Amino acid sequence: MVMDGSIQNTRRLHLVSTTHLRPWQIVDEMISVIYRYFYRKYVPSPYTQIENCMNEFFSMIPKENKCYLEVIRLSFLPELLVSLYLSPYQVDKVFAFGMIMHILKLSRIALAKDWRNECACLVLEFCKLLRRVSHEDSLYLSCRSALGLLLKNMDIASWLLYGEDTKGASCLMKEIFSFVGELGNRLCEDLASSTESPWSSGPFFGDVCDFKAFLLPLFIVIKRGPSSDPILNRDYVDAFGFLYATFSKLLRKMDECLLKMQSCFPLNTTWEDVTVWNGWFQHLAILEELHKISELYDVAEEELWMSLRQREFSLCVLLVKYLKPTDDIKWLLEHKNDYGFEFRRQLARQMIPKANEDFQRSLKIVIDKFLNMGAHVEGHQVLPNDLFSQLRVQEESAAGLKSYSTRYLTEKWFLSMCQAISIHKMPFLLHVQMILHDSILILKGFSTHTLLIYAAIKLENLHLEYFRLAGKLIALALIHQVRVGVVFDHVFFLQLAGKSISLEDIRDADPCLYSNCKQIMEMVSKPIVSDALELRFIGGAEYKRSAELCPDGKSIVVNGKNWKxxxxxxxxxxxxxxxxxxxxxxxxxxADVFGSSIADQGNQENQAKQCIYQIEQEIALLSQFNHPNIVQYYGTDKDETKLYIFLELVSNGSLTEIYSRYHLKDSQVAAYTRQILHGLKYLHEHNVIHRDIKCANILVNVGGTVKLADFGLAKVTEFNNLIKSCKGTPCWMAPEVVNLKRTGGYGLPADIWSLGCTVLEMLIRKPPYSHLEPAQVLYKIGRGEPPPVPDFLSGLSQDFILQCLQVNPDDRPTAAQLLDHPFVKRSSHA
Structure with missing residues (x-):
């Protein structure tokens, strides 16, 4: 036994299967390389050898065989790599870290294959081994997240019964318990720290994602219910009790957290004025998971909502500050009636698309429309005389529009206008209301009006224009957050969204019609008299009219078969x-104000899905790249509302942080530059433009290795194909990026310009063009003026930077050519 690395030098034979002969040979080769590497025997390119073996092994996985990956587990390769990772020598630790991370990357391929279950078992094996090191170890956290990602994208039910081995399934459930318990404890600790100071980090996004993933198997087992199999039934009982205990502990901590949040706010503070703390970002996501758990227990659901009702102010702060339009709010809408008007208003605002017009321009449109209508209807008489006069005078003045944005004027004007509509003082509304019971606007309640549209007996074009005006007024009132005493009826939301309307939907909107329809349902077993049915729908109006509800409807008799x-x-x-x-x-x-109607949101969702698909395709391409100077991308995952991108963890920070702490010498900058060039050369060979090279996007790991990161602006291109969109960060952008007219687009040389700015940034310890305003920077770059290169820099560094900053892209050397520059080459001999 080698004590330092805990690696045993066994000489056992690994070739134990004829079914998977070549896979066993590959694994044996990997183990042989690791042993020779550990004992410091000469091994040419050990990392590359093992990586190639792993690639070959995973490429040979058969579609149907469920025991293929058992070869790795039975060979004790996971134990060997973890033992090497525990070595006190940094070089061994880095070597093992890279190998295990490569296995995790290959397991991601399983998301598109039929062998996710086996990959999950293999990743679980690494999690169990690394957990003994530390629950905070970065490699363990990466393995745990990889396992959680596999759980979200696989048939969990079949995995729990993997190989129809109920004992094995029970062992898997115990591991799931340990992960959920570990993450639950972690979240409780972070919740407690989130209210200690405004700078506390609170629960981590990754921990919340893992918690959600590992809850899925417990949900499956509990929803499956008791089983006749004693082992499976014990799993059900254990999961049922364990999950409720986790729920109770987390709910108590969340309640304490929300209570402390309330004490952080001064008296008479409004939700919008609250200053949020860093640690509150994940609270809503945790509450959503607590809600999912509570649905499995009768008592738990009441406990959750009782707690939230007592902490309504804190919950509303979270909604105002952290709820995004893309978030799922169905679980909140189910209990909206348990809370006050302001809470419901915040939920409603999340369902309204954001405005894409200037507020002042929108106001002018509505005011113009209102003033023009004065020629047809004396509607302005319902407004206070002084307010209307003020509006008319200011509308005619050149600078008058600015005063429309003042809080006093907008509130008073919106309120008066909406009241003029809702209280039926406008002549056309008054006219329709007097003639028909089927009014256009129905008022209900005392202090609040519910807006609901019914049919009018006679519809004039001017009436329709008023409906459009009313829509603009309501939209602008929502944008300016002015209370006008009008809320949309539930049925009205359905009408706007173009959704179907059911009988239960109209219970409150039209109690009379609802009651009549219910009576029809009760008449199923009785003969239906058509005259009685006809009269039943006349209601209280003093007229009778008929309408054909479907083609040839007059000839169809209503009976017990077609009454629904x-x-x-x-x-x-x-x-x-x-x-x-x-x-x-x-x-x-x-839509005139918001830029899109509620019904259009489905189209926007399709566009968003298309955008997400494009991002997934790009990340899928980047995840195939493997280079020591490029941050490894492992792929993407998504749920109903979010897209997650998984990539390598680099813990030592960026070059910006390094040059801010230390004054870098020429030789150090050259060493970093050489590694950046290797990464760029690899990307450019694969026709990928990074498009945002700068020190802040270049990370350095504990071993001093540079990693190109933040490919959010990366673009895959083909040779001779120019990109024609302006992307990047201004101070590092090439002239052809800022001014597309120069060359009609840009290509790989744009990264070389950014590299020159980055080298300059490291040497002068500040961004290029830092003495100019952003607009001046873009102007100078667009004209082809490079940043000034100080004379105090060495001759070699100046020459390197100036070669990168050639205004003509064709004059710039490639990354491969720059690797031969004396400034860079001397670092390789240092």
């Missing part, structure tokens, strides 16, 4: 067909 269809047709006619124009014009008014 009849009721649905009545509802659709009453709430959809007969008012389609009104709803359309109102929705157009909203």
């Amino acid at each position: 269809i009849f009721a649905d047709l009545i509802i659709q006619h009453h709430f959809v067909t007969s008012i389609s124009k009104q709803v359309s014009y109102f929705a157009q008014g909203l």
Whole structure:
């Protein structure tokens, strides 16, 4: 036994299977290389040898065979690599770290294959071994996250019954318990620290993602219910009790956290004015998981919502500050009636698309429309005389629009306008209301008006324009957060979104119609008299009119077989067909301000999905790259609302942090530059432009190895194909990027210009053009003026920088050519 590395020099034979003869040979070769490497025997390119073996091994995995990866587990290769990772020598640790991370990368390929279960078992083996090192070890955390990602994308039910071995499934469940317990404890500790100071980090995003992933198997087991198999039934009982205990502990800690949050706010503080702390970012995500757990237990759901009702202010702060339009809020909407108006208003605002127009321009549009309508309807008489006069005078003045944005004027004007609509003082509304019970706007409640559109007996074009005006007013009131005493009825939201409307949807909107439809349902077993049915839907109006609900509807008799269809047709006619124009014009008014209607959100979601797909394709390409000077991308994952990108952890920070702490010598800058060039050369050979090379995007690991990172702006191109979009960070952008007219686009040489700026940045310890304003920087770069290179720099460094900063892209050397520059070559001999 070698004590330093805990590696035993066994001479056992590994070739024990004829079914997988070549895989056993490959694993034996890897083990042989590791032993020789550890005993410091000469091994040419050991890292590359093992990497190639692993690539070959994983490329040979058969589609159907479920025992292929058992070859690695039975060979004790995981134990060997972890033992090497525990070596006190840094070179051994780095070597093992790279090998294990490469296995994790290859296991990611399983997401698109049929052998995810086996990969999950292999990654689980590494997790169990590394957990003995430390729960905080970076490699262990990477393995745990990789396992969580596999769990989210695989058939968990079959994995828990992997190989139909119930004892094996039970062992897997115990491991899941340990992960959930570990993450639950971690989240509790971080929740407690999140309220200690505004700078506390709080729960980490990665821990929350892992917690969500490892909860999935527990959900599966509990929802499956008790089993006749004693082992599986014990798993169910254990999971049921364990998950509730985890829920209770986490809920208590969250309740304490929300209570402390409330004490952090001064009295009479509004939600919008609250200064948030760094550690609160993941609180909503944790609450969502607690809600999912609570749905499995009757008592747990009541406990959760009772706690949240007591902490309504803190919950509203989280909604205002952290809830994004893309977040799933269904779990909050289910209990919206348990909270006050302000809470519901914040939820409603999340469902409204953001405005893409200038507020002042929107106000002017509405005011112009209102003033122009004065020629047709004396509607302005319902507004206070002084306010209307002020609006007319300011609308005519050149500088008057600026005063519209003042809080006093907007609130008073919006409130008066919306009241003029909602209290039926405008003549056309008053006219319709007096003639028909089927009014256009119905008021309910005391202090708040519910907006709901019904059919009018006679619809004029001017009436439709008022609907559009009303839509603009409501939209602008939402943007300016002005309370106008009007809220949308649930049915009205469905109308705007173009959704179907059910009987239960109209319970509150039209109690009379709801009651009549319910009575029809009760008449199923009785003969239905058509005259009685006809009168039933006249309601309180003093007129009778008929409408054909479907083609040839007059010849169809309503009976016990088609009464449901009849009721649905009545509802659709009453709430959809007969008012389609009104709803359309109102929705157009909203869209005039917001830039899109509520119904358009589905199209925007499709565009977002397409964008996410493109990102996934690009990351999938980047994850195939493997170079010591490029941060390793492991791929992507997504749920209903988020896209996650998984990449290598580099813990020592960026070159910006390094040159801020230390004054780098020429030789050190040259060494870093040489590694950057190796990474760029690799990217450019694969036709990838980084497009954002700068010190902040270049990381350095504990061994001093440079890693190119932040490929958010990276673009894959083909030779002779120029990119025609302006991307990058201004101070490091090439002239052809800023001014696309110079060459009609840009290519790989744009990275070389950025490299020259980066080398200059390291030597002068500040960004290039730092003496200029951003607009001046873009102007000078667009004209082809490179940043000034100080005379105090060495001759070699100046020459290297100036070669990179050639204005003509064709004059710049390639990354491969720059590797032969004397400034860089001397670092390789240092």
